[in-house]
Amino acid sequence: MRRNGFTLIEMIVTIVVVAIIFLGIAGFVEFGTKGYTQTVDRQRLQNQARFAIEKLQREISHAVPNSFDLVSNNQCLSFYPIEYAGFYARREDTGRIEFVVGNELEYPHTFPTGTRLVINPSRMADLQNNGQSVSIAEIKSSESDEFFSVTMNPPSDSAANRHFIYRTNKVEYCITSDDELRRNDIVVTKGIDSTQSEFRFQDTSLQRGGLIHLDFLFFSGDERSYYKHDVQVKNVP
Numbered sequence: 001m002r003r004n005g006f007t008l009i010e011m012i013v014t015i016v017v018v019a020i021i022f023l024g025i026a027g028f029v030e031f032g033t034k035g036y037t038q039t040v041d042r043q044r045l046q047n048q049a050r051f052a053i054e055k056l057q058r059e060i061s062h063a064v065p066n067s068f069d070l071v072s073n074n075q076c077l078s079f080y081p082i083e084y085a086g087f088y089a090r091r092e093d094t095g096r097i098e099f100v101v102g103n104e105l106e107y108p109h110t111f112p113t114g115t116r117l118v119i120n121p122s123r124m125a126d127l128q129n130n131g132q133s134v135s136i137a138e139i140k141s142s143e144s145d146e147f148f149s150v151t152m153n154p155p156s157d158s159a160a161n162r163h164f165i166y167r168t169n170k171v172e173y174c175i176t177s178d179d180e181l182r183r184n185d186i187v188v189t190k191g192i193d194s195t196q197s198e199f200r201f202q203d204t205s206l207q208r209g210g211l212i213h214l215d216f217l218f219f220s221g222d223e224r225s226y227y228k229h230d231v232q233v234k235n236v237p
Helices: 008-061
Strands: 069-071 076-079 082-091 096-101 115-119 133-135 148-151 162-167 171-175 180-183 186-190 198-202 211-220 223-232
Touching: 008 186, 008 211, 008 223, 069 198, 076 198, 096 115, 096 162, 171 198
Parallel strands: none
Antiparallel strands: 069 076, 076 171, 082 096, 082 162, 096 148, 115 133, 115 162, 171 180, 180 186, 198 211, 211 223
Protein backbone atom coordinates (compact mmCIF):
# COMPACT_ATOMS: atom_id res chain seq x y z
CA MET A 1 0.00 0.00 0.00
CA ARG A 2 1.35 3.44 -1.03
CA ARG A 3 1.62 6.16 1.64
CA ASN A 4 1.44 9.95 0.95
CA GLY A 5 3.67 12.42 2.92
CA PHE A 6 6.96 14.30 3.03
CA THR A 7 10.33 12.94 3.65
CA LEU A 8 12.61 14.54 6.21
CA ILE A 9 14.81 15.96 3.47
CA GLU A 10 11.82 17.53 1.72
CA MET A 11 10.69 19.17 4.95
CA ILE A 12 14.17 20.56 5.64
CA VAL A 13 14.44 21.93 2.11
CA THR A 14 10.99 23.52 2.42
CA ILE A 15 11.89 25.14 5.74
CA VAL A 16 15.14 26.48 4.30
CA VAL A 17 13.39 27.93 1.24
CA VAL A 18 10.63 29.52 3.35
CA ALA A 19 13.28 30.98 5.70
CA ILE A 20 15.19 32.47 2.79
CA ILE A 21 12.00 34.03 1.38
CA PHE A 22 11.08 35.35 4.83
CA LEU A 23 14.53 36.89 5.32
CA GLY A 24 14.29 38.53 1.92
CA ILE A 25 10.89 40.03 2.72
CA ALA A 26 12.06 41.14 6.18
CA GLY A 27 15.14 42.80 4.67
CA PHE A 28 12.99 44.62 2.13
CA VAL A 29 10.59 45.80 4.85
CA GLU A 30 13.50 46.89 7.05
CA PHE A 31 15.06 48.81 4.16
CA GLY A 32 11.76 50.57 3.48
CA THR A 33 11.25 51.36 7.17
CA LYS A 34 14.75 52.82 7.47
CA GLY A 35 14.19 54.89 4.35
CA TYR A 36 10.92 56.23 5.74
CA THR A 37 12.51 56.99 9.13
CA GLN A 38 15.41 58.83 7.49
CA THR A 39 12.99 60.83 5.36
CA VAL A 40 10.97 61.82 8.43
CA ASP A 41 14.15 62.80 10.33
CA ARG A 42 15.40 64.81 7.35
CA GLN A 43 12.04 66.58 7.01
CA ARG A 44 11.97 67.36 10.72
CA LEU A 45 15.48 68.78 10.53
CA GLN A 46 14.61 70.92 7.51
CA ASN A 47 11.45 72.24 9.16
CA GLN A 48 13.37 73.05 12.32
CA ALA A 49 16.03 74.94 10.36
CA ARG A 50 13.46 76.83 8.27
CA PHE A 51 11.54 77.86 11.38
CA ALA A 52 14.66 79.23 13.09
CA ILE A 53 15.84 81.14 10.02
CA GLU A 54 12.39 82.53 9.25
CA LYS A 55 11.99 83.78 12.82
CA LEU A 56 15.41 85.40 12.73
CA GLN A 57 14.75 86.97 9.34
CA ARG A 58 11.48 88.56 10.44
CA GLU A 59 12.95 90.09 13.58
CA ILE A 60 16.21 91.24 11.99
CA SER A 61 14.38 92.84 9.05
CA HIS A 62 12.42 95.04 11.46
CA ALA A 63 15.21 96.00 13.83
CA VAL A 64 16.40 99.53 14.45
CA PRO A 65 19.10 100.29 11.84
CA ASN A 66 22.69 99.91 13.04
CA SER A 67 21.63 98.55 16.42
CA PHE A 68 23.33 95.19 15.90
CA ASP A 69 26.06 93.91 18.16
CA LEU A 70 28.07 90.68 17.96
CA VAL A 71 29.68 89.09 21.02
CA SER A 72 31.08 85.73 22.19
CA ASN A 73 33.07 85.11 18.99
CA ASN A 74 30.05 85.79 16.76
CA GLN A 75 27.92 83.30 18.70
CA CYS A 76 25.52 85.98 19.98
CA LEU A 77 23.64 88.64 18.02
CA SER A 78 21.73 91.40 19.81
CA PHE A 79 19.63 94.30 18.50
CA TYR A 80 16.77 96.66 19.33
CA PRO A 81 13.42 95.75 17.74
CA ILE A 82 11.32 98.64 16.46
CA GLU A 83 8.28 99.37 18.61
CA TYR A 84 6.98 102.23 16.47
CA ALA A 85 8.17 104.24 13.50
CA GLY A 86 7.03 107.43 11.82
CA PHE A 87 8.01 110.94 10.78
CA TYR A 88 9.07 114.04 12.63
CA ALA A 89 9.42 117.80 12.17
CA ARG A 90 12.03 119.99 13.83
CA ARG A 91 10.74 123.18 15.45
CA GLU A 92 13.70 125.56 15.34
CA ASP A 93 11.85 128.26 17.31
CA THR A 94 11.20 126.03 20.30
CA GLY A 95 14.05 123.53 19.98
CA ARG A 96 11.61 120.66 20.05
CA ILE A 97 10.89 117.67 17.84
CA GLU A 98 7.27 116.97 16.95
CA PHE A 99 6.61 113.45 15.72
CA VAL A 100 3.87 111.05 14.73
CA VAL A 101 3.83 107.26 14.67
CA GLY A 102 2.57 105.08 11.87
CA ASN A 103 1.19 102.31 14.08
CA GLU A 104 -2.31 102.31 15.46
CA LEU A 105 -2.46 103.85 18.93
CA GLU A 106 -5.28 104.71 21.25
CA TYR A 107 -5.18 108.43 21.97
CA PRO A 108 -4.36 110.09 24.25
CA HIS A 109 -1.26 107.90 24.49
CA THR A 110 1.68 107.87 26.93
CA PHE A 111 4.90 105.96 26.27
CA PRO A 112 5.97 103.60 29.07
CA THR A 113 9.25 103.61 30.98
CA GLY A 114 12.27 102.50 28.99
CA THR A 115 11.05 103.89 25.65
CA ARG A 116 13.47 105.92 23.49
CA LEU A 117 13.29 107.74 20.16
CA VAL A 118 16.25 107.84 17.77
CA ILE A 119 16.84 109.89 14.62
CA ASN A 120 19.31 108.93 11.89
CA PRO A 121 21.13 106.12 13.80
CA SER A 122 24.41 105.35 12.04
CA ARG A 123 26.21 103.53 14.87
CA MET A 124 25.44 101.81 18.15
CA ALA A 125 26.42 104.92 20.15
CA ASP A 126 23.56 106.83 18.52
CA LEU A 127 21.12 104.65 20.43
CA GLN A 128 22.65 105.61 23.76
CA ASN A 129 22.96 109.21 25.03
CA ASN A 130 24.89 111.18 22.41
CA GLY A 131 22.12 113.46 21.15
CA GLN A 132 20.70 111.28 18.34
CA SER A 133 18.33 109.54 20.76
CA VAL A 134 16.25 110.66 23.72
CA SER A 135 14.02 109.09 26.33
CA ILE A 136 10.32 109.60 25.64
CA ALA A 137 9.06 107.81 28.77
CA GLU A 138 5.91 109.48 30.09
CA ILE A 139 5.65 111.70 26.98
CA LYS A 140 1.97 112.21 26.23
CA SER A 141 0.28 112.92 22.93
CA SER A 142 -1.12 116.34 22.20
CA GLU A 143 -4.58 116.99 23.50
CA SER A 144 -5.69 118.58 20.22
CA ASP A 145 -4.04 116.23 17.70
CA GLU A 146 -2.40 112.82 17.41
CA PHE A 147 1.24 113.86 17.64
CA PHE A 148 3.95 114.04 20.29
CA SER A 149 6.55 116.66 21.19
CA VAL A 150 9.92 116.27 22.92
CA THR A 151 12.87 118.58 23.59
CA MET A 152 15.67 117.37 21.33
CA ASN A 153 18.39 118.79 19.10
CA PRO A 154 20.01 115.88 17.22
CA PRO A 155 23.42 116.60 15.60
CA SER A 156 22.20 115.13 12.29
CA ASP A 157 18.81 114.74 10.65
CA SER A 158 17.24 111.91 8.70
CA ALA A 159 17.02 112.64 4.97
CA ALA A 160 13.45 111.38 4.98
CA ASN A 161 12.59 112.78 8.44
CA ARG A 162 12.11 109.28 9.81
CA HIS A 163 12.37 108.28 13.44
CA PHE A 164 12.37 104.95 15.28
CA ILE A 165 11.01 104.19 18.73
CA TYR A 166 12.39 101.26 20.69
CA ARG A 167 12.59 99.81 24.19
CA THR A 168 15.88 99.64 26.05
CA ASN A 169 15.65 95.85 26.55
CA LYS A 170 17.46 94.29 23.58
CA VAL A 171 16.68 91.02 21.84
CA GLU A 172 19.60 88.58 21.91
CA TYR A 173 20.00 85.37 19.92
CA CYS A 174 22.79 83.04 21.06
CA ILE A 175 24.18 79.73 19.82
CA THR A 176 25.05 77.89 23.02
CA SER A 177 27.63 75.21 23.75
CA ASP A 178 24.68 72.83 24.22
CA ASP A 179 23.99 73.16 20.46
CA GLU A 180 20.86 75.23 21.03
CA LEU A 181 19.68 78.49 19.49
CA ARG A 182 18.22 80.67 22.25
CA ARG A 183 16.31 83.93 22.15
CA ASN A 184 16.73 85.77 25.43
CA ASP A 185 17.46 82.42 27.15
CA ILE A 186 14.39 80.75 25.61
CA VAL A 187 15.16 77.77 23.36
CA VAL A 188 14.16 78.40 19.75
CA THR A 189 15.61 75.21 18.30
CA LYS A 190 18.04 72.42 19.12
CA GLY A 191 20.55 70.56 17.00
CA ILE A 192 22.61 73.51 15.78
CA ASP A 193 26.35 72.83 15.75
CA SER A 194 27.92 75.52 17.93
CA THR A 195 31.40 74.86 16.50
CA GLN A 196 30.29 75.31 12.87
CA SER A 197 27.62 78.02 13.22
CA GLU A 198 27.89 81.79 13.66
CA PHE A 199 26.41 85.22 12.96
CA ARG A 200 28.21 87.85 10.88
CA PHE A 201 27.30 91.50 10.36
CA GLN A 202 28.16 93.53 7.28
CA ASP A 203 27.69 97.24 7.92
CA THR A 204 25.66 99.58 5.73
CA SER A 205 27.14 101.22 2.64
CA LEU A 206 26.03 103.73 0.03
CA GLN A 207 24.74 100.91 -2.16
CA ARG A 208 22.77 98.85 0.37
CA GLY A 209 21.58 98.55 3.96
CA GLY A 210 23.14 96.39 6.64
CA LEU A 211 23.40 92.62 6.09
CA ILE A 212 23.30 89.85 8.66
CA HIS A 213 24.93 86.62 7.50
CA LEU A 214 23.59 83.44 9.10
CA ASP A 215 25.99 80.50 8.83
CA PHE A 216 24.23 77.57 10.50
CA LEU A 217 24.90 73.83 10.56
CA PHE A 218 21.94 71.78 11.78
CA PHE A 219 22.27 68.11 12.65
CA SER A 220 20.12 65.18 13.73
CA GLY A 221 21.94 61.87 14.12
CA ASP A 222 24.02 61.42 10.97
CA GLU A 223 21.95 63.95 9.02
CA ARG A 224 23.59 67.34 8.37
CA SER A 225 22.14 70.48 6.76
CA TYR A 226 24.27 73.57 6.21
CA TYR A 227 22.55 76.92 5.68
CA LYS A 228 24.10 80.18 4.46
CA HIS A 229 21.44 82.85 4.56
CA ASP A 230 21.66 86.65 4.26
CA VAL A 231 19.12 88.97 5.85
CA GLN A 232 18.99 92.63 4.85
CA VAL A 233 17.89 95.23 7.37
CA LYS A 234 15.09 96.91 5.43
CA ASN A 235 14.83 100.05 7.51
CA VAL A 236 17.17 102.93 6.69
CA PRO A 237 17.92 106.00 8.80
